[in-house]
Amino acid sequence: MDHIVSAEWLNDHLNDENLIILDATIPKVGGKLPAEELQDIRIPGARFFDLKGVFIDKESELPNTMPTPDKFAAGCKTLGIRGDSTVIVYDGHGIYSAPRVWYMFKVMGHENIMVLDGGLPHWVSSGYKTEVKTPEGEVKGDIEVNHQPHMICDSSLINEIRNDESYLILDARSEGRFNGTAPEPRKELRGGHIPGSKSLPFTSILKDGVLLDKRSMMALYDQINPEKKRLVFSCGSGITACVIALGAAIADHPVEMVYDGSWSDWGRPSELPVETLED
Incomplete structure (x- = not known):
């Protein structure tokens, strides 16, 4: 489709x-x-x-x-x-x-x-x-x-699946925010990323304002997800996670869930674990 x-x-x-x-x-x-x-x-x-x-x-x-x-x-x-x-x-x-x-x-x-x-x-x-x-x-x-409620997940499910080898969590924020080296626009949030997740900035699937062609998109997703694990998408607040979910669908990779709250949820002060570039 x-x-x-x-x-x-x-x-x-x-x-x-x-x-x-x-x-x-x-x-x-x-x-x-x-x-x-x-x-x-x-x-x-x-x-x-x-x-x-x-x-x-x-x-x-x-x-x-x-x-x-x-x-x-x-x-x-x-x-x-x-x-x-x-x-x-x-x-x-x-x-x-x-x-x-x-x-x-x-x-x-x-x-x-x-x-x-x-x-x-x-x-x-x-x-x-x-x-x-x-x-x-x-x-x-x-x-x-x-x-289809299974297409959306919350922090409790993310916490369950982040160590499950059949899933891969992709983060659409900038690399600096992912690594905790750039400030979060929402100042109350911690810096860093969900342990075990990988960085895929949503801008990396765009060229000159349009999406990569299908062949290039497939090459990009094959590189970051060579085993075609079930993909879960996160970002700052659930918007650009859907950009990289769209990219995955174009690349014929398994689109499993979007973390609706994304970093606005996980990054709040809490006991949920966070990794940074220094970890």
Whole structure:
């Protein structure tokens, strides 16, 4: 199954009957927004998928916790998403938060979801049309959820499997944050990484703002996971973990789970073990 589409493909299919385009842009950690010239435009017909206001568990003390299945379904129905919809998601940074939505749909049992490779920046640089963002009215959908809770894990499960040789935990944060040599943007967190995990910065699977081609992606994942262990993905708060989960899916490696709380959870002051470059 395809997990991404090109800007050319989307431009050719903009008027497809069952196509739903979602803009999942959020600020990066630290508040960085997309380039100024991209902030007030969208791909024609795109609907805003609100990761921070709607599709999130607001009762959680962690930054980006998955919504409940009922809340997810209710939010999708207001966007006109149906069970037979082909959903294309993008973000204004290129490849950042859109894979989180791709993974969320998978968790909720909707398989027909793909990420626009390169996002809005690549769409614009390719010369395709945009429109000014305007308020969107509700469009009724009928999506049904088939929840796959095993695709998400918490710290207790991570603590169980970190020494299990059949799993490999990959961390999408920068190498400096992984090693504990660069500060965490959330100052209350410890530095370092989950013992036994490996570093795979999400930027390492991108080139010039788009994802590596399939052959290059396979070579990268074959190098870091030669035994094709069951992959578990972590990052700062559950967003870019989904970028490297998307990369693994493209590379035909086993996508097992995303650690939803990621370092925002594990890195809090606690008795959970942490490794750094000095250990």
